[in-house]
Amino acid sequence: MPDRVYLDWNATTPLRPEARAAMEAAWEISGNPSSVHSEGRKARRLVEDSRAAVAEAVGARPQDVVFTSGGTEANALALTPGMRRDGSPPVQRLLVSAIEHASVLAGGRFPVATIQTINVTRSGLLDLDDLRTRLEGGAPALVSVMLANNETGAIQPVAEVADIVHAAGGLLHVDAIQAFGKIPVDLRDLKADLLTLSAHKIGGPKGVGAVVVAEAVQGLDPLLRGGGQEFGRRAGTENVAGISAFGAATRVAMAAGQEDGFHLQALRDRLEGGLRQTPGMILFSEGVQRLLNTTLFTVPGLRAETAVIGFDLDGIAVSSGSACSSGKVQPSHVLAAMGYGEQLAQGAVRLSLGWSTSEADVDLALKAWRKLANTLLREGRNTA
Numbered sequence: 001m002p003d004r005v006y007l008d009w010n011a012t013t014p015l016r017p018e019a020r021a022a023m024e025a026a027w028e029i030s031g032n033p034s035s036v037h038s039e040g041r042k043a044r045r046l047v048e049d050s051r052a053a054v055a056e057a058v059g060a061r062p063q064d065v066v067f068t069s070g071g072t073e074a075n076a077l078a079l080t081p082g083m084r085r086d087g088s089p090p091v092q093r094l095l096v097s098a099i100e101h102a103s104v105l106a107g108g109r110f111p112v113a114t115i116q117t118i119n120v121t122r123s124g125l126l127d128l129d130d131l132r133t134r135l136e137g138g139a140p141a142l143v144s145v146m147l148a149n150n151e152t153g154a155i156q157p158v159a160e161v162a163d164i165v166h167a168a169g170g171l172l173h174v175d176a177i178q179a180f181g182k183i184p185v186d187l188r189d190l191k192a193d194l195l196t197l198s199a200h201k202i203g204g205p206k207g208v209g210a211v212v213v214a215e216a217v218q219g220l221d222p223l224l225r226g227g228g229q230e231f232g233r234r235a236g237t238e239n240v241a242g243i244s245a246f247g248a249a250t251r252v253a254m255a256a257g258q259e260d261g262f263h264l265q266a267l268r269d270r271l272e273g274g275l276r277q278t279p280g281m282i283l284f285s286e287g288v289q290r291l292l293n294t295t296l297f298t299v300p301g302l303r304a305e306t307a308v309i310g311f312d313l314d315g316i317a318v319s320s321g322s323a324c325s326s327g328k329v330q331p332s333h334v335l336a337a338m339g340y341g342e343q344l345a346q347g348a349v350r351l352s353l354g355w356s357t358s359e360a361d362v363d364l365a366l367k368a369w370r371k372l373a374n375t376l377l378r379e380g381r382n383t384a
Contacts, residue, residue, distance in 0.1 A: 004315045005361045009354035010150050010178060010294060011319055015245075016203030022046075022248035023205065026241035033238050034229060043240045050247025057250050058176075058195055058212055059186040066211045066220075066233045067243050071177045071198030072103040074209040076223055077234065078173045078194045079108020079144065083219040085193060090219060091171050092139035097126050097146070097156075098337035104144050104175055105333075109223070118143075124154040124285040124338050126161060135168035142171045147190070148179035151334045151350060152285035153294025155183065162191030171217065177201055177209075181253035182261075182291050193217050199242065203355075204249035208242035260355050264292040267353050267362050271295055274366035278373050284335065284348065293353040299373065302347035307372055311349075314368035319350045 006014070026046055031039025033047050048062065055062040068074045084090040093114040096104050107115045116134055119127040126145055135141060143165045148155045158174055165172045174192040176185045181202035187195055194217065199208040211233075213220055226235030253260075275281055275297055284296040298304070304320035311318045320332075331345030351365060 004317060005364050006317045007351045007353060007357070007361065007365055008317045008319045009357075010153075010201075010350065010352035012200045012206065013203050013354055014356070015205060016249050016252055018252050019199075019204050019245035019249040022244040023241040026244040029240065033240055034227070046240055046244040046247075047238050050243045050250070053247040053250045054197065054210055055212070057185070057254050058180075058197070059188045060195075060212045061215060063231060064213045064215060066213065066230045067238060067246075068209045068211060068234055069239070070200075070207050070209040071101075071175075071196060072209075073223070074177075074196040074198065074211045075101065075103040075144075075173075075175060076106070076108045077220070078196050078211050079104065079110060079142065080220055080223075081110055081114075081142075082221065083142065083171055083193075083217055084140075085171060085214070085216045085218070088169060089140050091142040093141045095131070095134055095141050095143045095170075097144070099124060099149055099151075099334045100144060100146055101150065101175060101177070104146070110142075118145075120337050122339050123288045124149060124152045124334070125288055126156055128157075128160065128164065131161065131164055132168075135165065135170060140169045140171075141165070142173060144173040144175065146175040146178065147185065148176075148183065148291050149285075149334060150178045151332060151348070152296045152338075153291035153352075154285040155179070155289045155291065158190045158192065166191070179291070181250075181257070182264075182293060184257075187212060187214060194220075199246035199249060202249050202253045204246045205242050208239055208246045210246070256355065261292055263355070264353055264357075267357055267359065268292055268295060270359065271351060271353070271362045271365065272297075274362075275369065278369070282344065284338070284340075294350070295352070296348055296350045298344055298347040298349060300344065300347070302349070302376060304347050304349050306376060307347075307349050310372045310376070311365070311368050314364075314371070316365050316368050318365070319352070320348065 031043040033043040051062045051065045082090040094110040097118045119130040162172045171193040173194040177198040193214045195212040197210045200206040224235045331342045335345035
């Protein structure tokens with residue numbers, strides 16, 4: 001569909017040519033990466049080259065990168081009771097922010113009774129006072145906070161969160177899946193104990209992710225048991241083609257980071273300048289640092305599902321929030337946690353940009369929006 005405009009990059013990204021080429025090359029290698037013969041060693045080399053690329057990108061050692069089947073499995077693996085750092089008492093409970101991805105809100109392997117939710121502010125940032133209160137007087141906790149929200153784009157003060165968590169004897173898991181490739185993600189700078197990543201958010205294939213574990217962290221028991229793959233932390237023959245493409249996409253994303261950032265900021269400013277011409281437009285998390293590619297907005301009276309269909313009919317692919325929940329007719333849990341009422345939360349539309357987005361794409365989206373606004377919001381009436 002060459003005439004269509006894709007503005008749903010936070011849901012998934014197009015496959016980078018370098019990632020596609022890496023997959024095609026890997027498909028020509030028949031060996032199992034756990035085999036010791038020549039074919040197996042060739043496959044192993046592809047896996048380890050990609051492991052090194054991902055590790056370098058986030059300031060970790062290669063042996064601390066564990067490949068998984070995607071971000072959801074990575075989060076489930078990271079949320080493990082009993083982990084500890086440098087001989088400290090093991091974590092026994094889980095604290096998650098109210099705006100986390102569904103795979104984190106599910107709690108991993110923590111019993112439901114041991115899970116608590118941390119409040120966020122109206123701007124979509126973690127309520128640090130609430131975090132301190134919940135950490136006080138209880139057993140050591142694993143705290144899970146995403147680096148950047150997939151709906152609003154709001155960037156969390158993760159290093160400050162880490163200081164609070166570590167002072168209370170806990171560990172910090174950072175879901176960096178949406179942030180990776182868009183802003184710097186460094187395990188040491190963030191002071192994180194675990195990071196999770198996903199290939200398809202940076203131009204790699206779907207179905208590949210990773211957990212990155214800080215050197216001092218112990219006790220990450222495997223979620224999948226069987227063979228000794230991934231240093232005994234994740235059983236199952238590695239997805240050689242997918243992992244190879246993950247590594248290729250990582251290298252390209254790291255090389256293009258600053259240039260892509262300038263490009264995306266200019267486009268987002270153009271987009272939001274056009275949207276602001278609509279009376280009553282609300283831009284969520286407007287007052288805090290956000291990902292340069294992400295705009296979540298609404299207008300009172302708008303129904304998001306109607307707007308998304310209208311954009312689609314005009315050849316523009318956008319989202320009403322998280323793609324994992326796109327089939328559910330319910331308010332965004334992120335906006336509800338931020339204190340917005342059901343009507344506004346049901347009307348949020350997300351436009352997210354990427355490296356190949358052009359000014360022409362943005363202008364076509366604005367043209368489609370003006371037509372939608374005239375139709376859907378005429379006299380304050382929504383036709384949904």
